[in-house]
Amino acid sequence: MGEKDICEIVYVHEDVVNKIKSKMLEDEFLFEVSDNFKVFGDSTRLKILYALSQKELCVCDLAAVLSMSQSAISHQLRVLRSKNLVKFRREGKMAYYYLADEHVVAMIELGVEHTKEKL
Amino acid sequence: MGEKDICEIVYVHEDVVNKIKSKMLEDEFLFEVSDNFKVFGDSTRLKILYALSQKELCVCDLAAVLSMSQSAISHQLRVLRSKNLVKFRREGKMAYYYLADEHVVAMIELGVEHTKEKL
């Protein structure tokens, strides 16, 4: 009886727990959702995304705008690419990055809104 | 000339960079926004929030629903409290937690929506 490391069934509201459990989304799915939020949870990446929401920019421009090293920016762009939040096109030696779609803008705007409201 | 650790001004699109720089939001503000996203960027916290969006629950119920230790849940609830995403009321020995406001629900829903669309 009772599961390890968890409070014993005896004093849990078993019916409520089961009901909520049945309503919960898949663990794997919620993990994915949180993983998506995580991308926006770093100020460097958020700045990059916000800058790109104004105009497509090359890596070097982004480095200048954020006052950070090209390498640091490039590493973060890699993350953003892997999450399909940004795309890029090559032009000569340069790589111009831009936001993948409108969802990204919507997400940023919601975050900005909610943060403003709490001031 | 040129800033340390940043690509030299010579090959940067100086005009573009300055324009974007002027349009950027305050560093401090964007840091705060990313910090807010970060709270949703952990699956345990997201699960807690999602569970609470169904019904207010005590710590022990949450532990049972998530199949995690009471201590782990309590630590995360502390984070959620500090970010004003959840509130709680005491009833005897128990502490019933519930979502602080509708913004939390809206945020979760947006995250869920965006994640679904990418499948």
Next chain:
DNA sequence: TTCTCATATGAATACATGTTCAATTGAGTA
């Protein structure tokens, strides 16, 4: 008071992650 039990907390551990540094790639040019 003493005991039980739901919750909270502090320290320690383990793991994840952002940045730097150095080296590499690859496109353009001489």
Next chain:
DNA sequence: TACTCAATTGAACATGTATTCATATGAGAA
């Protein structure tokens, strides 16, 4: 070919953070 330079990449380092374990708190019951 050799050279330049924007961008990428890998390894190392430092920092952050989630969970566990042990303990403390504090309310209710005996």
